[in-house]
Amino acid sequence: MQKHIFTITVATAVLVGSVGAAGCISIFKRAPFDTDGSRDFDIIEFKNFSKKRFAILDKNGDLAVSVNELPPNAKIHPISEKLMRTDKEKGKHLTYAAYIEQLDEFFSLFDKNNDEKIGLGEYKNFCRQGWVH
Ligand SMILES: [Ca+2]
Numbered sequence: 001m002q003k004h005i006f007t008i009t010v011a012t013a014v015l016v017g018s019v020g021a022a023g024c025i026s027i028f029k030r031a032p033f034d035t036d037g038s039r040d041f042d043i044i045e046f047k048n049f050s051k052k053r054f055a056i057l058d059k060n061g062d063l064a065v066s067v068n069e070l071p072p073n074a075k076i077h078p079i080s081e082k083l084m085r086t087d088k089e090k091g092k093h094l095t096y097a098a099y100i101e102q103l104d105e106f107f108s109l110f111d112k113n114n115d116e117k118i119g120l121g122e123y124k125n126f127c128r129q130g131w132v133h
C-alpha cells in the first residue's frame with residue numbers, strides 16, 4: 001500500500017517535470033529510475049529514464065517526437081538534430097529508434113567528469129540550457 005502511494009507521487013512529479021527545465025531536475029530527484037538510490041544515473045538507469053522522457057514528450061503516442069510536441073523554448077540538441085527526419089505527415093520529428101540511438105552520445109555528453117554516472121549537477125547543467133531530452 002505504501003509503495004502504491006509512492007508511485008502516484010512519482011507520476012505527478014513526472015508530469016510536472018514535462019513543462020520546463022526546472023522540471024528536469026525534479027524528475028531526476030523523484031522518479032524511480034535511480035534504482036540503487038545513489039542520486040546519480042548509470043547508463044542503464046539513464047536509458048530507462050530516457051524512455052520515460054520520450055513517452056512524455058510524445059503526446060500523441062505515435063512513437064515520434066514532432067517539433068510541435070516540444071515544450072515552449074525547448075531547444076533541439078545537435079545530437080538529436082542530425083537524427084531528425086521531415087515528412088508531410090509528422091513534419092520535423094525524431095523517431096523512437098533515433099531517440100534510443102542517441103542516448104549513448106547523450107550519456108557521454110552529460111557525464112562531464114567521466115565517472116560513468118550522471119550526477120544531479122551534471123543533469124542540471126544540461127536541463128538549464130533548455131535542451132530537449
Ligand atoms: Ca508524437
Ligand SMILES: [Ca+2]
Pocket residue numbers: 110111112113114115116117118119122
Ligand atoms: Ca559524472
